[in-house]
Amino acid sequence: MIARIAAVVLSALWAVLPPLAALADEIPEAAHHTGIPWAKLAFSLVNVSIFFYILRRALWPSLRNYLAERRDAVRVALEKADRVRAEADALRAEWQQRLDKLGAELEDMLRLARADIERERDQILTAARRTAEAIQRDAERTAENELREAREALRAEVAKQALAIAERIAPDRLSGADQSRFVDEFIGGVTR
């Protein structure tokens, strides 16, 4: 657009400058004449008309288009600016709204987090208590078993020792009368 305007201006100058130079050459001579130089005035008028005609034909559409485009661009830019500003206002309002709610949301989040922590702590404590109780039960059961085993082993050992002693002293302690009694008891058991 600027290049076109420059071309039009250069064309106009090319059309106007030669007559103006010629007119300037004739001015000292005109100072010696009296009356209106109609011919030169007409010539100048024609030149000016040509000049304005060229301007009207060549420069004006471009200038008008340029101005229209410029106006449209400004209008679009303004509309865009308005839209962006509206969006910004909406965004700001939304964020303001969020900020206003943020305190309550934070409180809710903190409350939920505390509730979760309490629940999880209770679960962990319950599980730990159960595990401890199970361990304690197992330990008690193991201790009882070991105690019973030891008691039975001790009793067996005592019985074994008693049997050994009895078997050792029996031949010396048992008399013929004892043998007769054993035989009688055996016969009684057989015939019963």
Added chain:
Amino acid sequence: MIVGSVARRYAKAILAVADEQGSLEQTANELQLLRAVTDDAQISAALANPLLSATARRGLAGSIADRLALSPTTRNFVSLLADKRRLDQLGGIALEFGRILDGRMGRVRATVTSAIALTDAQRQAVIAAFERKLGRTVVADTAIDPALLGGVVVAVEGTIYDGSVRTQLRTLATRIAGGRSLS
């Protein structure tokens, strides 16, 4: 001792012959003698030797019969066993013969074991008790086993009647130990 079918067949055969001749008890006694002889490991090995010739087997059987002064019936039976290579079955035959004869006579064999020797009265009392219990005549062998400590053990028809002090003490000790093994 487990008696095989061969020994049972021979036992029934000699029993039939002895029954015909009315010498059941004598034959039974002679077979018990033969059984005692064949219980000897060396004699048993010699009788079972497959390399022994028929003449040698017959000679061995005759020698044993002479030594034991066997009746002609038993002597012939031993010779027959030698010919048939069945001398190794003598122990089983004698056992089975005794069983069959005992069954026919209504007798039962028993072994009475005690820690010290029983008096005749005690022995007779034990035998009488088992005769009453079993309803048959009891023929008892006696044995001494000091390890019993006291009392009597009677084995009859595969059943052990244990009245020994040793077993009573062990039963008592096992009860004290709560059923736990004492070994």
